[in-house]
Amino acid sequence: MRISFEWLQELVKIDIPIVELAERLTMAGIAVEEIENQAAVYEGMVTGRVLSLEKHPQADNLWVSQVDAGSYGKKQVITAARNLTIGDIIPLALPGTTLPNGKTITEADFKGIASQGMMCSGMELGLEKESTGIWVFAGSVEPGKPVADVLGENDRILVLELTANRSDCLGMMGVAREVAAILDLEFHGSPCDLQEKGQDIHGIAQVKIQDPDLCPRYAARVIRGVKIGPSPEWMQCRLKAAGVRPINNIVDITNYVMLEYNQPLHAFDLDRIAEQRIIVRRAKSNEKLVTLDEVERNFTAENLLIADPSGGLCVAGVMGGCTSEVNDQTVNIFLEAAYFNPLSIRRTAKLLNMKTEASIRFERGIDPNGVVQALNRAAYLMEKFAAGEVAKGYIDEYPQLIAPVTVSTTIDKINGWLGTKLTQPEIIKLLKRLTFEVAENQGAIAVKIPTYRRDIVHMADLAEEVARLHGYDQIPATIPASRQIGERSLFQKMQQEYRRLLRGIGLSEIMTYSLYPKNAATRLGLTEADRDSRTVDLMVPLSEEQAVMRTNLVTGILETLAFNAKRRQTDLAVYEIARVYWPETGEVLPEEPLHLGIGLMGRVQDIGWNQNQLEVDFYDVKGILELIFAKLRLPGYTLQPSTKPFLHPGQAADIYMNQRVIGFLGQIHPKTVQEFELGKKAFIMELDLAALEAIRAMETIKFEPLPKFPAVQRDLALVAPMGITAQSIMERIKEISGELVERVELFDVYQGDQVPQGMRSLAFSISYRSKEKTLNDNEVNQIQEQLLQKIRSEYGATIRE
Amino acid sequence: MKEQLGKIKAEALAEIGNAEQSNTLNDIRIKFLGKKGVLTAILRGMGDLAPEERPVIGEIVNQVRQSIEKALDDRGLTLAAREQQVKLAQETLDIFLPGRSPRMGHAHPLQLVLEEIEDIFLGMGFTIAEGPEVEQDYYNFEALNLPKDHPARDMHDSLYITPEVLLRTHTSPVQIRTMERMHPNPIRIIAPGRVYRRDALDASHSPMFLQLEGLLVDKGVTFGDLKGVLTLFAKKFYGEDRQIRMRPSFFPFTEPSAEVDVSCGCLGKGCRVCKGTGWIEILGAGSVNPIVLKMAGYDPEEVSGFAFGMGIERIAMRKYDINDIRVFYENDQRFLNQF
Numbered sequence A: 001m002r003i004s005f006e007w008l009q010e011l012v013k014i015d016i017p018i019v020e021l022a023e024r025l026t027m028a029g030i031a032v033e034e035i036e037n038q039a040a041v042y043e044g045m046v047t048g049r050v051l052s053l054e055k056h057p058q059a060d061n062l063w064v065s066q067v068d069a070g071s072y073g074k075k076q077v078i079t080a081a082r083n084l085t086i087g088d089i090i091p092l093a094l095p096g097t098t099l100p101n102g103k104t105i106t107e108a109d110f111k112g113i114a115s116q117g118m119m120c121s122g123m124e125l126g127l128e129k130e131s132t133g134i135w136v137f138a139g140s141v142e143p144g145k146p147v148a149d150v151l152g153e154n155d156r157i158l159v160l161e162l163t164a165n166r167s168d169c170l171g172m173m174g175v176a177r178e179v180a181a182i183l184d185l186e187f188h189g190s191p192c193d194l195q196e197k198g199q200d201i202h203g204i205a206q207v208k209i210q211d212p213d214l215c216p217r218y219a220a221r222v223i224r225g226v227k228i229g230p231s232p233e234w235m236q237c238r239l240k241a242a243g244v245r246p247i248n249n250i251v252d253i254t255n256y257v258m259l260e261y262n263q264p265l266h267a268f269d270l271d272r273i274a275e276q277r278i279i280v281r282r283a284k285s286n287e288k289l290v291t292l293d294e295v296e297r298n299f300t301a302e303n304l305l306i307a308d309p310s311g312g313l314c315v316a317g318v319m320g321g322c323t324s325e326v327n328d329q330t331v332n333i334f335l336e337a338a339y340f341n342p343l344s345i346r347r348t349a350k351l352l353n354m355k356t357e358a359s360i361r362f363e364r365g366i367d368p369n370g371v372v373q374a375l376n377r378a379a380y381l382m383e384k385f386a387a388g389e390v391a392k393g394y395i396d397e398y399p400q401l402i403a404p405v406t407v408s409t410t411i412d413k414i415n416g417w418l419g420t421k422l423t424q425p426e427i428i429k430l431l432k433r434l435t436f437e438v439a440e441n442q443g444a445i446a447v448k449i450p451t452y453r454r455d456i457v458h459m460a461d462l463a464e465e466v467a468r469l470h471g472y473d474q475i476p477a478t479i480p481a482s483r484q485i486g487e488r489s490l491f492q493k494m495q496q497e498y499r500r501l502l503r504g505i506g507l508s509e510i511m512t513y514s515l516y517p518k519n520a521a522t523r524l525g526l527t528e529a530d531r532d533s534r535t536v537d538l539m540v541p542l543s544e545e546q547a548v549m550r551t552n553l554v555t556g557i558l559e560t561l562a563f564n565a566k567r568r569q570t571d572l573a574v575y576e577i578a579r580v581y582w583p584e585t586g587e588v589l590p591e592e593p594l595h596l597g598i599g600l601m602g603r604v605q606d607i608g609w610n611q612n613q614l615e616v617d618f619y620d621v622k623g624i625l626e627l628i629f630a631k632l633r634l635p636g637y638t639l640q641p642s643t644k645p646f647l648h649p650g651q652a653a654d655i656y657m658n659q660r661v662i663g664f665l666g667q668i669h670p671k672t673v674q675e676f677e678l679g680k681k682a683f684i685m686e687l688d689l690a691a692l693e694a695i696r697a698m699e700t701i702k703f704e705p706l707p708k709f710p711a712v713q714r715d716l717a718l719v720a721p722m723g724i725t726a727q728s729i730m731e732r733i734k735e736i737s738g739e740l741v742e743r744v745e746l747f748d749v750y751q752g753d754q755v756p757q758g759m760r761s762l763a764f765s766i767s768y769r770s771k772e773k774t775l776n777d778n779e780v781n782q783i784q785e786q787l788l789q790k791i792r793s794e795y796g797a798t799i800r801e
Numbered sequence B: 001m002k003e004q005l006g007k008i009k010a011e012a013l014a015e016i017g018n019a020e021q022s023n024t025l026n027d028i029r030i031k032f033l034g035k036k037g038v039l040t041a042i043l044r045g046m047g048d049l050a051p052e053e054r055p056v057i058g059e060i061v062n063q064v065r066q067s068i069e070k071a072l073d074d075r076g077l078t079l080a081a082r083e084q085q086v087k088l089a090q091e092t093l094d095i096f097l098p099g100r101s102p103r104m105g106h107a108h109p110l111q112l113v114l115e116e117i118e119d120i121f122l123g124m125g126f127t128i129a130e131g132p133e134v135e136q137d138y139y140n141f142e143a144l145n146l147p148k149d150h151p152a153r154d155m156h157d158s159l160y161i162t163p164e165v166l167l168r169t170h171t172s173p174v175q176i177r178t179m180e181r182m183h184p185n186p187i188r189i190i191a192p193g194r195v196y197r198r199d200a201l202d203a204s205h206s207p208m209f210l211q212l213e214g215l216l217v218d219k220g221v222t223f224g225d226l227k228g229v230l231t232l233f234a235k236k237f238y239g240e241d242r243q244i245r246m247r248p249s250f251f252p253f254t255e256p257s258a259e260v261d262v263s264c265g266c267l268g269k270g271c272r273v274c275k276g277t278g279w280i281e282i283l284g285a286g287s288v289n290p291i292v293l294k295m296a297g298y299d300p301e302e303v304s305g306f307a308f309g310m311g312i313e314r315i316a317m318r319k320y321d322i323n324d325i326r327v328f329y330e331n332d333q334r335f336l337n338q339f
C-alpha cells in the first residue's frame, strides 16, 4: 500500500518527522518498507523561459538559446529540439543534475559554445513513454520554480508492507486511524455534506440480492446529470501517488474513495442497465460475460455476478463488464457499494486469474458496516466534481447483518499472556486509542471490536494490540525454567557418530536436493518394476529437474561427483545423510527412511609430493562399511552379489541384515559413469540408517581384562574353490576351534599360475590363546590338525605348501 | 715369554687404536683373543714352562687379555658413537618440505550452523523433534489456523502431491504432531528439517531449504519468556554484545507475533550487512495462538506457549558471508573444503 504523506496529514495532524513516523509505524506492526520522495527525481531541475533561439554558427542541427531561469539567472543552453518558440516555459536541468535515466548534466562545450544546462523532454522527466521534443509547460508558470512543484510531484510516499490481517490499512482512513492510535493523536474524517435532490432512488432503480450468502450487503445511489471530464488535479496527484492511473472524474472518484475508505465502488451507466433493475446472483453454469479487458469469460455457480434482467453486467467485486460501463456519453450514474463474501471473491479472482484493486480488498475483507459512508462520500464528490445531482435516499439491502463482536477477558489474563504488569487503566486506555469500546467490571473487560478489525476474536488478539501499542520493547525478557534435560535421542546421537566417523576418515558432507527428475531411475538403468521407479510425484512440478521425490541418494551423489569432475576435481570422498521417499506404504503419507550415501572417486589420498598415488577401489568402500559397523558396535551383516544395473556386475554387493536388504555397495557401472560424465571409476554405498536404528540396542562397552597368557600364532594357507568366501572360512575356523581362537585374519589372497584353475589361495593368520594357561606347541598342533581336516572335507580345500 | 707378551699387547693396542670400523675390532678380537688367536696359542704353550713360572705367566696373560678387551670395548664405544653420528647425518631430511597429512573430511556449512543452533537450545532444555516432509494439508495448514482459501496461504506457495498431501512449507507440522502426542503435558522442542516452497532456484531462493522451529508449551508461559529465550539464543550465537528487537508481525498460528531482529556486528553504525539499519532480521516468532493450542488438544485457559522459526540458509549465508544460496547444494569441493 502506497500512502501519500500529504493526504495522510489531512486526516491526522502528525507532529513528528516522516522518518520517525515510519519507525514508529514499523515498531507497531505497520511495516514501512521505504519512504519515496517524489521530488527527488526532479532534483536540480527548474523552469526556464526561452528568451531567444539562434542557429549555432558551426552546426546546422543545433540552436543556441538564452533561457531565463528566474533566481538562477540567465543560462545559455544548446539544444537540438525544433518544437520550441520564444516565450515557452521549459524544464531546465542545471549542471550537476542526474536525470531519472541516470545521465548527469555537466556544463559542456558544443563546437565552441558553452551550454549551461539541458532542456528536458517529457520522456526524460518520466512523464511520457516517447517524446518528439522538449516538454513545454502549459499555462502561466514562473521561471526559476522547481520542476517538482510545477508538476505537483513533491509528496512523500510511505510504502507499507501490510500483513495479511491488517486489510483495514488498505484504506487511508484505516492508516490514519492506526497512526492516531500509535501516536495517540486525534483523527479527522473527510467532509461529506451532500445535497440530495429530486426523485427518490427507489422510484428510479431497484436492487434484488438473490444470493445473500455471497452478497451480505448491497447499497447504491443514483447521481444524475453528471458531466464526464478530468478530475481535479489534487485528486489526480493523490491517485498517482497511490499508483492508480487517472481516467475521468467518475472513475477517479470511485478509485479515490476506494483508496480512502477501503471500499471498492462501481459506477454503472444507469441508462444502460435494463429496466434499471440490478440482480445480484450466482452465475449460471457456463454463463458468459465480456469483461472490461474485452475478454469473454466463462462462469460457474461459484461466481457472483451483478446482472440486470437481460444478463450479466459485472463480475461482482472483481471486474466490470463492457455493456454498462461509464463512458463519455454517460449522464446518469448508478453507484454501487457492496460487501461481498471474501472467499467467493478470492475463488473467482483466482479462477479468472484477475487480481484487481477491488478484488484484493474484497477478498481480504472490508468493513461491512462502512459501506454506506463510502457510498455517500463518493456521491458527495460526484456532486462536487462532476456536476452531478444526487437523487434522494439510497438503496441498502443488508440481508445478513454482520455485527461487531465483543471479546471478554480479564486484565490478569492479558498480563499473564504477555508477561507484563500493566494496570487496568493502562490497558483500557491503549484499547480505547484503537477506537474499541471497553466496558469494565472489577478486572473483567468486555471489548467491542469494530467490524473493520475482524482479525480480533480472542483475548490473545487483544493482548497483541496492547503489546504493540505499549511497545514490544517494553515487555520484560524472562527465562522459563526447564523441567527436562535437553539431549539428542539415541538415533540422533547415532547420526552424529556417523558424521564424526566419516569426517574423521576423510569424507566430506554434502547436501543435495530431495527432488529430482522423473527419469532419474531410468538414468540408473532401473526398470519400471524396480521399487526405485515408484516415486512421490508433484502434482505440478517446479521444473522437469525437480518433479519427484527421490528414492535413493545415488543420483545426488553421482551429480555431485560429476559437478566436481567437470571442474577438474576428481579426488573425491563424500557422504550425505538424508531421507528418501517411498510411496508404497498403504498409508496416506509415504515412508521417509533416513539413508547414508557414500561416494568415492580418484586417489585415496590428497595429492602431494610424497603421497601414495593409489586410486580407490571396491575394498575402500567396503572398508568404510566394516568400520561403520565396528565403530557403532552394530551386529553382523552379510553380503550377496548385487545385480543393480548401475553397479559393476563383478564388484557389487547387497548388504543384508536379518534377511532384509539394508543397502548396497560397489563400483559404478561404466555405462552409468558415462551417463553422468564422471570420466573416472567411482564407488558408491547406500545404507538404510533407519533400519540400523531399530537394531542397535543401548550398547554399553564392557571392558575385557587383558590376557595373562601368551598367544600362539599359526598361519594357514589354503587352496580353496573360487566360490567359497574367505568370510565363511573365517567364521568356520572360529566355530570349530571355539574359545581358543582369539583372532583370524586374512593376510593374503592369490590366484594364478601356482594355483589350479577355479581355485585360489587364501592365507589366514590364526591367533590361539587360552584364558587359563600357556598353550604349548602340541596342543596347538592338535587343534590346527583337527581344523584342517574339517576345512578340507567341508570345502574341498587343500593345504598350500 | 714376558717380552713376547709385552709385544703382543703393544701390537694389539696399536691395531685397536688404528681401527676405524666396528667390524675391524671384531677381526682384532679374533686375531688376539679367539680360539686360534695369538694369546690362546701362548696359553697352550705354557705346558713347556717350569711349574713355578706358570702362575706368573698366567697372570701376565690375563692382564694382557684384560687390557686388550678393555681397549676393544672402549674403542668399540667410540666407533659406535661415531658411526651413529654419521648415520644420523645421512638421514637428514628437508624439514621444510610439506608433511603427509591424512585426508580431512569437512562438515557441510548448513550442518555446522544447524548443530550449533541445536546445541544452544539443547542447553536450554529443548529436545529435537522430527516429522514427515511429505505432509498432510491438515498438519501443514489447517491445524495452524490456516484453513483452505486463507489469504495467508499465499505466503506459502506450496508443492502438492495430492489435493490433501503436500511437501511441508515449514516445520510447524512437527509442532502440531508433538502437541497432539504430548497434551496435556508440557513441551520443549526444536524441529529442524527440510522444507519446500514453489520458488524457482536463483541466488536468493531455493525450492528446498532448511528450517529450525521451536515450541514451548507449559503453564504460565509468556510472550516475555519468548523474548528471554530468543535473547539468550542471539547472545550465544552472535555474541554477548548483541541485542534483539521484536517488531509486531502476523502469523496465523501465533498471537502476538513478531519478526525478530538481532543487532548488527557494526553495533549500529550501519554497514552492508544490515543495509545501514543496524539490525538484521533473523526469525519469526510469537505466542502460540489459542486456536492452535485448542485444535491440538490443549486447554488455552490452562497452558500457553511460544513458537519461533528460522531459515538456516539465511543465517549461514550471513555467518560465512555467502551471497548465493545455490552453493549450498552444488557441493563444490573448493566450497566444502573451507568448512
Ligand SMILES: [Zn+2]
Pocket (backbone or CB within 6 Å): B264, B265, B266, B267, B268, B269, B270, B271, B272, B273, B274, B275, B276, B277, B278, B279
Ligand atoms: Zn551493520
